[in-house]
Amino acid sequence: xxxxxxxxxxxxxxxxxxxxxxxxxxxxxxxxxxxxxxxxxxxxxxxxxxxxxxxxxxxxxxxxxxxxxxxxxxxxxxxxxxxxxxxxxxxxxxxxxxxxxxxxxxxxxxxxxxxxxxxxxxxxxxxxxxxxxxxxxxxxxxxxxxxxxxxxxxxxxxxxxxxxxxxxxxxxxxxxxxxxxxxxxxxxxxxxxxxxxxxxxxxxxxxxxxxxxxxxxxxxxxxxxxxxxxxxxxxxxxxxxxxxxxxxxxxxxxxxxxxxxxxxxxxxxxxxxxxxxxxxxxxxxxxxxxxxxxxxxxxxxxxxxxxxxxxxxxxxxxxxxxxxxxxxxxxxxxxxxxxxxxxxxxxxxxxxxxxxxxxxxxxxxxxxxxxxxxxxxxxxxxxxxxxxxxxxxxxxxxxxxxxxxxxxxxxxxxxxxxxxxxxxxxxxxxxxxxxxxxxxxxxxxxxxxxxxxxxxxxxxx
Amino acid sequence: xxxxxxxxxxxxxxxxxxxxxxxxxxxxxxxxxxxxxxxxxxxxxxxxxxxxxxxxxxxxxxxxxxxxxxxxxxxxxxxxxxxxxxxxxxxxxxxxxxxxxxxxxxxxxxxxxxxxxxxxxxxxxxxxxxxxxxxxxxxxxxxxxxxxxxxxxxxxxxxxxxxxxxxxxxxxxxxxxxxxxxxxxxxxxxxxxxxxxxxxxxxxxxxxx
Numbered sequence: 001x002x003x004x005x006x007x008x009x010x011x012x013x014x015x016x017x018x019x020x021x022x023x024x025x026x027x028x029x030x031x032x033x034x035x036x037x038x039x040x041x042x043x044x045x046x047x048x049x050x051x052x053x054x055x056x057x058x059x060x061x062x063x064x065x066x067x068x069x070x071x072x073x074x075x076x077x078x079x080x081x082x083x084x085x086x087x088x089x090x091x092x093x094x095x096x097x098x099x100x101x102x103x104x105x106x107x108x109x110x111x112x113x114x115x116x117x118x119x120x121x122x123x124x125x126x127x128x129x130x131x132x133x134x135x136x137x138x139x140x141x142x143x144x145x146x147x148x149x150x151x152x153x154x155x156x157x158x159x160x161x162x163x164x165x166x167x168x169x170x171x172x173x174x175x176x177x178x179x180x181x182x183x184x185x186x187x188x189x190x191x192x193x194x195x196x197x198x199x200x201x202x203x204x205x206x207x208x209x210x211x212x213x214x215x216x217x218x219x220x221x222x223x224x225x226x227x228x229x230x231x232x233x234x235x236x237x238x239x240x241x242x243x244x245x246x247x248x249x250x251x252x253x254x255x256x257x258x259x260x261x262x263x264x265x266x267x268x269x270x271x272x273x274x275x276x277x278x279x280x281x282x283x284x285x286x287x288x289x290x291x292x293x294x295x296x297x298x299x300x301x302x303x304x305x306x307x308x309x310x311x312x313x314x315x316x317x318x319x320x321x322x323x324x325x326x327x328x329x330x331x332x333x334x335x336x337x338x339x340x341x342x343x344x345x346x347x348x349x350x351x352x353x354x355x356x357x358x359x360x361x362x363x364x365x366x367x368x369x370x371x372x373x374x375x376x377x378x379x380x381x382x383x384x385x386x387x388x389x390x391x392x393x394x395x396x397x398x399x400x401x402x403x404x405x406x407x408x409x410x411x412x413x414x415x416x417x418x419x420x421x422x423x424x425x426x427x428x429x430x431x432x433x434x435x436x437x438x439x440x441x442x443x444x445x446x447x448x449x450x451x452x453x454x455x456x457x458x459x460x461x
Numbered sequence: 462x463x464x465x466x467x468x469x470x471x472x473x474x475x476x477x478x479x480x481x482x483x484x485x486x487x488x489x490x491x492x493x494x495x496x497x498x499x500x501x502x503x504x505x506x507x508x509x510x511x512x513x514x515x516x517x518x519x520x521x522x523x524x525x526x527x528x529x530x531x532x533x534x535x536x537x538x539x540x541x542x543x544x545x546x547x548x549x550x551x552x553x554x555x556x557x558x559x560x561x562x563x564x565x566x567x568x569x570x571x572x573x574x575x576x577x578x579x580x581x582x583x584x585x586x587x588x589x590x591x592x593x594x595x596x597x598x599x600x601x602x603x604x605x606x607x608x609x610x611x612x613x614x615x616x617x618x619x620x621x622x623x624x625x626x627x628x629x630x631x632x633x634x635x636x637x638x639x640x641x642x643x644x645x646x647x648x649x650x651x652x653x654x655x656x657x658x659x660x661x662x663x664x665x666x667x668x669x670x
Contacts, residue, residue, distance in 0.1 A: 015652045020626035076492040127544040143546040145575035153642040191479050192538030227567050248662040256662035291479050409488045428483045430507050
């Protein structure tokens with residue numbers, strides 16, 4: 001019987017069958033960050049050990065400050081960073097720590113180091129773990145108790161999700177990026193549309209994407225509620241992985257390629273749900289509300305809750321517009337911004353920084369704007385191309401790698417009422433700081449907002 | 462883990478869909494240890510309190526009949542977003558033992574099971590009906606029974622719900638899931654031996670430097 005890629009990876013990792021359709025699923029790679037330290041503490045309190053420390057890898061990203069050389073004044077934040085160093089050293093886990101150029105956002109460095117490979121299972125105590133699905137891996141976010149469980153057993157009890165294929169057929173227009181594709185997908189199926197599903201992204205537009213772009217798409221699967229998102233591996237994938245520090249080499253590489261080539265869904269494999277989008281109809285997209293599903297082409301106007309029949313939806317839209325300080329009917333391109341953030345596990349890779357720099361070159365930021373690269377290595381590569389100078393000369397701040405203002409755990413937040421054009425993944429109330437108003441968009445669009453001071457259709461610059 | 466068997470308690474309705482875990486506990490509180498005095502005060506902090514710390518009267522848990530509710534009846538996709546398990550810890554700290562919803566964020570849903578909170582999924586119309594009853598009669602109790610898999614509303618109508626047998630058993634007994642898995646050690650070791658042969662490329666990788 002024809003199988004989907006998801007089913008192939010799933011069935012290959014079943015250790016044991018449990019009741020109620022649960023299986024014990026083996027975990028090939030476990031990624032850790034400062035938020036994982038409470039799991040280490042509970043494990044130690046139970047007198048348990050890390051079963052396979054060589055399969056876990058840690059980095060410091062969520063709590064570290066991104067101002068060059070800065071040390072957090074807050075003792076709690078410093079404690080989070082130091083705890084991870086202590087626990088990983090004690091357990092013999094590789095840790096890309098402060099001062100290591102390989103340190104960076106967990107979902108950026110996994111692929112960059114070749115830890116993320118096709119056909120594997122990968123988990124992390126972070127909801128954006130589906131990023132790694134861009135390689136044809138089964139990757140999903142877990143909670144702190146599950147982090148503890150994986151440390152102790154290298155496995156997790158899981159119930160098989162349903163499958164969904166989202167096909168983006170045709171070619172993207174000029175100025176339209178992976179971020180616009182995923183925002184449009186989320187707006188189409190809804191913030192809860194993917195709950196209980198593993199999504200496979202397919203179609204010509206996805207095939208044409210670079211690995212950086214595919215990671216942007218898979219990264220936001222959780223914003224549609226999906227358990228995971230994935231893209232079939234192909235020559236683009238193999239070319240990216242080959243030569244990465246932890247990737248297989250020599251005979252093992254040949255063996256891996258043979259296995260990976262057999263991973264894509266078989267012709268005739270069926271999915272529980274199929275969704276199709278036309279790439280040519282996708283425009284540069286921005287969010288107007290407080291859920292990633294509140295996304296529209298930048299050429300649109302702020303929607304009118306009065307036109308919505310469903311009471312719950314109308315009330316939720318009204319609340320979102322009040323929080324965002326927006327009036328129905330306002331052209332989105334009339335909305336001025338106070339701050340710009342280019343970074344996060346969604347959009348902080350070299351392709352993203354290049355796209356932003358192309359817009360910024362020769363222009364000037366009209367509002368405070370930050371660029372936070374995804375890793376020390378990306379920062380270095382960008383500097384080798386002179387991208388840092390493009391940003392700095394335009395008045396942007398060029399910062400150290402980390403999660404920064406996407407989640408604000410390290411205290412880097414926008415001020416109350418400030419409107420932020422952001423390349424991150426969540427526009428929730430208070431996400432970028434209490435009372436901060438977030439508009440999600442692509443790096444090129446965020447760069448355009450920085451140099452014009454308003455939401456701008458990058459195609460008009 | 463604290464077992465869950467049955468509970469009859471005051472329930473509070475939350476009508477807003479897509480309540481994310483950032484709203485349940487804002488990021489700046491995530492570095493606070495779970496044992497912090499007043500941890501329950503972080504629950505829904507920025508919609509529950511004004512800047513000066515005073516309660517916002519319009520927020521449901523600040524209204525006398527719903528104060529200290531042990532059950533929340535919520536709208537679709539509650540607990541979406543960030544994987545932060547603190548969203549469950551802070552609900553537990555406040556005293557919430559069960560969340561009744563048409564759908565829940567997947568990671569939040571799993572995190573509930575790990576902490577002795579019972580997530581109940583009912584059809585959207587049934588959940589909306591329960592919320593209407595709670596609005597109409599503030600402070601009324603609901604009864605949630607895991608053994609019989611029913612939610613009994615204020616009119617005495619029982620709503621049956623599905624629950625996975627694996628999770629049901631764990632909740633009823635307060636089972637230590639890691640201990641259960643460690644009892645499968647032979648199967649895990651056998652899997653690893655097989656994988657070393659079949660996926661040799663996976664373990665062959667090592668850092669170049």
